[in-house]
Amino acid sequence: NAGVTQTPKFQVLKTGQSMTLQCAQDMNHNSMYWYRQDPGMGLRLIYYSASEGTTDKGEVPNGYNVSRLNKREFSLRLESAAPSQTSVYFCASSGRLAGGLEQYFGPGTRLTVT
Amino acid sequence: ELKVEQNPLFLSMQEGKNYTIYCNYSTTSDRLYWYRQDPGKSLESLFVLLSNGAVKQEGRLMASLDTKARLSTLHITAAVHDLSATYFCAVDKGGSEKLVFGKGTKLTVNP
Numbered sequence: 371n372a373g374v375t376q377t378p379k380f381q382v383l384k385t386g387q388s389m390t391l392q393c394a395q396d397m398n399h400n401s402m403y404w405y406r407q408d409p410g411m412g413l414r415l416i417y418y419s420a421s422e423g424t425t426d427k428g429e430v431p432n433g434y435n436v437s438r439l440n441k442r443e444f445s446l447r448l449e450s451a452a453p454s455q456t457s458v459y460f461c462a463s464s465g466r467l468a469g470g471l472e473q474y475f476g477p478g479t480r481l482t483v484t
Numbered sequence: 485e486l487k488v489e490q491n492p493l494f495l496s497m498q499e500g501k502n503y504t505i506y507c508n509y510s511t512t513s514d515r516l517y518w519y520r521q522d523p524g525k526s527l528e529s530l531f532v533l534l535s536n537g538a539v540k541q542e543g544r545l546m547a548s549l550d551t552k553a554r555l556s557t558l559h560i561t562a563a564v565h566d567l568s569a570t571y572f573c574a575v576d577k578g579g580s581e582k583l584v585f586g587k588g589t590k591l592t593v594n595p
Contacts, residue, residue: 400581401581403582410493410587411587412572412585412586412587412588413527413572413585414585415582418581418582420581428582460526460527464581467532468534469515469534470515470517470532470534470576471515471517471576471581471583472529472532473517473529473574473583474529475526475527475528476526477525477526478525478526
């Protein structure tokens with residue numbers, strides 16, 4: 371049981387390049403999320419998916435697109451990377467347990483855009 | 485819009501001392517979560533608080549929830565160096581599967 375996995379762990383891009391961050395979970399959760407973490411800003415939600423085939427914008431969606439490929443996988447795409455997208459990106463999945471939302475996080479992707 | 489505020493944002497304390505981290509939120513919610521993040525690592529769930537008056541304890545950490553005051557506290561007893569980390573609270577945005585996170589409290593425990 372691997373939980374939530376993300377690839378790659380590190381990435382350096384030049385401004386204008388594109389890339390896709392991959393995320394997969396093996397906990398049979400319906401909900402999946404992409405967050406970014408910047409110093410002093412906590413975690414901010416980029417996009418959210420409540421189930422396969424559905425996605426919803428979060429707090430900071432501009433410059434990103436997502437795909438919920440199936441129940442397990444949720445990818446985040448940067449079409450034209452900008453230095454402001456330098457950040458640590460976390461994928462998460464969640465399930466309801468006894469009324470609470472148990473959210474599990476992947477190990478993160480450290481992205482630098484030069 | 486739901487806002488979650490933690491204070492302090494930075495906390496430096498000596499081993500053996502007690503301290504409390506506060507988490508205030510702006511709208512009604514009965515569910516609050518605490519997470520721990522070690523440097524360069526991911527977030528790990530610490531506590532899930534699901535009702536007014538809920539109290540959970542693990543080791544030197546105790547979390548409580550007062551939904552009427554819209555306040556949760558994370559109390560540290562007799563701090564040790566291993567507790568050095570960043571602690572986040574998050575509030576369940578009622579009716580959705582989304583959490584709103586505070587900015588985190590970076591705790592440093594000095595020998």
